[in-house]
Amino acid sequence: xxxxxxxxxxxxxxxxxxxxxxxxxxxxxxxxxxTVRRSxxxxxxxxxxxxxxxxxxxxxxxxxxxxxxxxxxVGAAK
Numbered sequence: 468x469x470x471x472x473x474x475x476x477x478x479x480x481x482x483x484x485x486x487x488x489x490x491x492x493x494x495x496x497x498x499x500x501x502t503v504r505r506s507x508x509x510x511x512x513x514x515x516x517x518x519x520x521x522x523x524x525x526x527x528x529x530x531x532x533x534x535x536x537x538x539x540x541v542g543a544a545k
Contacts, residue, residue, distance in 0.1 A: 470528040474544040477522050478508065485536060486513045488526055511538040518543075 475490035491506040510533075511526045518524055518540060526538040 472525055472527050472541065473509070473538075474523065474525050475509070477518055477520050477524060480513075480516070480518065480520055484512060484514055484516060486511050486518055486524075486540060488524060488538070488540075490526075509538050510535040511540050512536050513540045 473488075473490045475488040477486045478489045479487040488509050488511050489506050490509060491504055493502055493504050495501070496503045509526060511524075512529075512532050523544040525541040525544045527541045529537060529539045531537050532539075
């Protein structure tokens with residue numbers, strides 16, 4: 468089964484080797500037919516601490532690293 472890859476913006480890098488990435492998804496509401504934006508925060512592992520707040524990054528699903536971390540930072544998004 469392929470691993471999911473998401474793109475988002477880093478909103479926090481205060482933790483050691485961990486960044487918080489806000490991923491936004493857009494979809495059409497089934498009844499109102501309007502575009503709706505929903506966002507969710509993911510804790511991702513950043514071993515080298517190379518990324519800062521405001522950077523757009525890609526994250527990839529992985530095995531659990533800690534209680535909240537199930538994603539790793541792959542690199543800067545294109």
